Amino acid sequence: MILKGSILLFPCPISExxxxxxxxxxxxxxxxxxxxxxxxxxxxxxxIKSIQHPTPIAxxxxxxxxxxxxxxxxxxQVIHHxxxxxxxxxxxxxxxxxxxxxVVAWAHKAGIRVIPFVGPSSILLALMASGxxxxxxxxxxYLSNKKPELINHLxxxxxxxxxxxxxxxxxxxxxxxxxIIETCLQTLNDQTRLSIACDINTPMEDIRQxxxxxxxxxxxxxxxxxxxxxxxx
Amino acid sequence: MILKGSILLFPCPISExxxxxxxxxxxxxxxxxxxxxxxxxxxxxxxIKSIQHPTPIAxxxxxxxxxxxxxxxxxxQVIHHxxxxxxxxxxxxxxxxxxxxxVVAWAHKAGIRVIPFVGPSSILLALMASGxxxxxxxxxxYLSNKKPELINHLxxxxxxxxxxxxxxxxxxxxxxxxxIIETCLQTLNDQTRLSIACDINTPMEDIRQxxxxxxxxxxxxxxxxxxxxxxxx
Numbered sequence: 110m111i112l113k114g115s116i117l118l119f120p121c122p123i124s125e126x127x128x129x130x131x132x133x134x135x136x137x138x139x140x141x142x143x144x145x146x147x148x149x150x151x152x153x154x155x156x157i158k159s160i161q162h163p164t165p166i167a168x169x170x171x172x173x174x175x176x177x178x179x180x181x182x183x184x185x186q187v188i189h190h191x192x193x194x195x196x197x198x199x200x201x202x203x204x205x206x207x208x209x210x211x212v213v214a215w216a217h218k219a220g221i222r223v224i225p226f227v228g229p230s231s232i233l234l235a236l237m238a239s240g241x242x243x244x245x246x247x248x249x250x251y252l253s254n255k256k257p258e259l260i261n262h263l264x265x266x267x268x269x270x271x272x273x274x275x276x277x278x279x280x281x282x283x284x285x286x287x288x289i290i291e292t293c294l295q296t297l298n299d300q301t302r303l304s305i306a307c308d309i310n311t312p313m314e315d316i317r318q319x320x321x322x323x324x325x326x327x328x329x330x331x332x333x334x335x336x337x338x339x340x341x342x
Numbered sequence: 343m344i345l346k347g348s349i350l351l352f353p354c355p356i357s358e359x360x361x362x363x364x365x366x367x368x369x370x371x372x373x374x375x376x377x378x379x380x381x382x383x384x385x386x387x388x389x390i391k392s393i394q395h396p397t398p399i400a401x402x403x404x405x406x407x408x409x410x411x412x413x414x415x416x417x418x419q420v421i422h423h424x425x426x427x428x429x430x431x432x433x434x435x436x437x438x439x440x441x442x443x444x445v446v447a448w449a450h451k452a453g454i455r456v457i458p459f460v461g462p463s464s465i466l467l468a469l470m471a472s473g474x475x476x477x478x479x480x481x482x483x484y485l486s487n488k489k490p491e492l493i494n495h496l497x498x499x500x501x502x503x504x505x506x507x508x509x510x511x512x513x514x515x516x517x518x519x520x521x522i523i524e525t526c527l528q529t530l531n532d533q534t535r536l537s538i539a540c541d542i543n544t545p546m547e548d549i550r551q552x553x554x555x556x557x558x559x560x561x562x563x564x565x566x567x568x569x570x571x572x573x574x575x
Contacts, residue, residue, distance in 0.1 A: 118470050118471060127367075128366070129365065129366040129367040129370065130365050130366075130367055130460045131365060131366065131460075132362065132363050132364060132365055132366075132460070132461075132462075133361070133362040133363075133364065133365075133366060134360075134362040134363055137362065202466065202470050203470060204469065204470035204471065204472070204473070204476055205466070205469055205470055205476035206476045206477045207476070209470075210473050210474070210475070210476055211473075213470075213471060213472070213473035213551075214473035214551070215473075216473070217473050217537075217550065217551040217552060218552075222549075223471045223473070223549055224471070224547065224549075225467040225468075225470040225471040225542075225549075227363045227364075227365070227460070227461060227462045227463075227467070227543070228365075228460060229365075229460045230460075230463075230466055233435065233438070233463055233466050234458040234460070235458075236437065236438055237351050237435050237436060237437035237438055237442075237446075237458040238351060238437065238446060238456045238457070238458040239437070239446070240437070240443050240444075240446035240447035240448075240449070240450050240456075241443070242443070243437055243438035243439045243440070243443055244439045244481075244483045245480075245481065245482060245483050246480070246481050247478075247479070247480035247481075247508065248477075248478065248479050248480075249478060250477045250478050275480065304450075309458075310460070314457065316455075316456055316457075316458075317450065318446075318447070318450040319450060319451075
């Protein structure tokens with residue numbers, strides 16, 4: 110594939126250093142790209158090095174996305190002269206829940222081609238492995254960390270599941286897993302299905318799905334401080 | 343990674359024969375797997391051959407998922423003796439909008455480990471490249487093919503976008519692209535953003551995002567019979 114003056118969306122591993130979770134095509138194109146807009150420069154350099162980029166890291170053009178829109182737009186101008194620009198997120202797929210979406214929106218306005226490459230997404234992996242409805246699903250980001258709001262939100266999500274069969278996906282910061290699981294068990298109907306996808310794409314990966322009534326028998330301490338994706342269906 | 347008696351979810355290319363869109367890890371594990379449950383045996387064999395599986399195809403155990411639940415459960419029994427079983431969909435990621443979810447649900451009930459591998463998903467690629475909200479999104483599958491119902495559904499999706507900022511994703515069979523695009527332009531607000539991701543992960547890939555008022559100036563004939571994912575935001 111010969112590309113000129115395009116925005117290339119390069120996923121990076123969600124499990125640190127796990128380059129084998131990347132697609133072959135993304136690595137091939139990464140090797141040919143020398144100009145990047147990234148969520149965090151330090152981790153992006155580390156990642157680019159890990160895939161054995163043929164250009165010395167110091168010779169790459171790397172801009173970290175900040176609030177300075179003028180700086181970003183100036184940096185992106187080389188695209189009009191045929192240079193491809195890669196976008197790299199902190200982890201996973203750029204454009205999904207990260208500042209990369211801003212670069213993509215700019216490209217569409219400017220009539221620049223945007224090309225997404227295959228790579229790891231904890232949301233998609235969790236959905237695949239949940240056994241819940243994949244024909245109709247919603248990702249809700251983070252829910253509230255205040256108990257009354259969280260209870261209301263969980264109840265509203267459960268109503269959506271009951272009415273339309275739409276799987277409801279959400280996240281929580283790892284140190285609050287105990288809080289959110291406990292609130293799920295207190296709030297949701299015994300027959301509602303809950304899937305917890307923990308440490309996705311790592312050797313400690315643990316993905317389970319069962320009804321709330323069955324979860325009540327499980328020791329929850331094992332989820333402490335491990336990154337999890339939650340799905341109800 | 344040493345795995346025994348697990349369900350392995352192997353994505354396959356969404357663009358025929360494009361093995362470079364697969365993850366390195368998935369191919370490595372596919373080469374070690376000889377028992378498969380698949381959506382369609384013919385395409386699965388073709389795919390397994392395309393990734394240069396070291397075992398002759400005729401020696402692999404392959405079961406096509408049918409309505410015969412007894413046959414499926416009998417076939418899956420070898421997992422209790424330590425055999426890994428791969429699940430392969432017709433295209434893309436198993437478990438998302440395909441019968442693979444049934445096998446995954448069975449595994450969770452039986453306490454069998456389920457491991458998803460990274461691979462192509464047209465829904466996720468379309469979302470990444472849309473520049474629309476990736477913190478909050480819903481996939482709605484296919485909408486109605488009857489105009490009055492479609493209009494009502496599109497209006498309801500637009501209300502969701504306006505109320506919560508949730509990106510709304512849906513599909514249509516390629517020969518009805520003209521019908522659905524025309525109905526979007528007639529129904530949605532001029533300021534609503536529409537992204538059309540066409541021929542994803544192929545050399546003809548064309549992903550655009552603009553407001554309805556801008557789409558009204560585009561020649562729509564070019565989308566005829568090409569597979570598209572639609573996003574409004």
